[in-house]
Amino acid sequence: MQFDSFTFVVFFAAVLVVYNALRGWSARKWFLLAASYVFYAAWNPLFLPLLVGSATLDFWIAQRIRAAASDVIRKRWIVTTLVVNLGVLGIFKYHAFLLANLAALLALVGLHYVPARLDIILPIGISFYTFHSLSYCLDIYRGKFAPTRNWRDYALYVAFFPQLVAGPITRFTQMREQIENPRRTTREGLAWGCALLVLGLFQKCVLADSVFAPVADGFFNAVAGASAATAWSGTLAFSGQIFCDFAGYSTCAIGAAMALGFVLPTNFRYPYAAIGFSDFWRRWHISLSTWLRDYLYVSLGGNRRGEWRTYVNLMLTMLIGGLWHGAAWTFVIWGGLHGVYLAVERFVRERLWPAAARPPAWLRAGYGLLTLLLVSLAWIWFRAPDAATAWQATSRLAAASAPGASAEQWLAVAAFAAVIAVHWLMRERDLKTIGLRMPAPLLGALLGAMLALIALSPGDNHAFIYFQF
16 A cells, blocks of 8 residues: 555554554554554565565574674575575566576577566565665674564564655664664654655655656657757656655655654655765665665775775665666666766865865855756666667757747746755755744644645656655
8 A cells, every 4th residue: 555545544544543552562563563564465465475584584594693603604694694685686676687688698699598478576665675684684793783582573673564665774773772662652743743744745646746747757758859848847857756756755654653653764855955976875865875885885895995996886886776776777877877976076076175175155056056967867867768768868958859848847847946945945954843843823734735735636646666666
């Protein structure tokens, strides 16, 4: 079920009632785990055993890592969980991509190979809960904390329904205390959680689905012959859509968790006000970028092995991050573009000004605009179905064709400009602090207007974009 469905409203209301009616914390945790499994099974019950089995295996392996008598045995167990988790992810997510590229390589040497069509369905959220489990086992292996001995607590950490299918990607260190110590719904948590749910649904239903998606789809579904106005409006519309869609989901997830008494980590911090690409990745999909930094970039050596190796590690991290998003070369190229952005930025910064120096305001503003432009151009590769379409879409940005923008396209561009303005306004501010300081009648009126626009939204209902990852 999706957050923007009536089914979820009924489900969540029932969860809140039963959760707070139960007396003991142990009973409430068992109920949350059962509710999380029902939430996941609503998509496809056939994949529920995969979720349960994956969590159970990693729970058991973490115990073996902790109890290992030598480093050799510990390494065997961590390699086991890496092979199993990444192997399962590879089979479900990357088998067709790998086989297609194998066939292409064989064709180069004159061998004809036609891969069997397996028609394997991708389990929703598999990339997210796989990263949950891997971070837990890797942290146990690194000796950061002792594994929990309670299977239910670990299973709830992996399957907690607000963040199960599209993040944020939480660490056990962020959830352990919250799971082990009793909590329940509070008046403030419920009020602010519901406000975040409304804000997230406004981003998703009104902005992403109704304003941005029609313009983005109109361009990317008919790239050939598109005018420059259509190309630019479609590109900017997708930049708005991908943010409002995913940030809307994360906002809903954080709000739902808060209503239950839990705190999930912030996943977006106004990324379209980023000044530079490292700043962008400190603000965009924060739970993934920090995961890649801590478990991939650092493991590759980070910046500890010289300048050249640092650039290689940056590029490898972003290429793998791109591939994580989808089994297609377009995602790899998207990740590679960001790898190039980060490497060039690092190279220039180290040579033009010292780390402690603060560039002048005009340079910061200009760099912010350049960051936004190049991020938006990279989104073309994220959205296009194949590399040929992405190249063609990029070329249409400089098309000399005459037709101007339609009213729908102008609305999307204006809405994206408004999103950017909000990001710059809120760049160093905290939403909750501002919300709590706002007069109650004004806050109520804003939320009421958002609810009305959600109810009146004419846009088609799209699945959250990150569900496919």
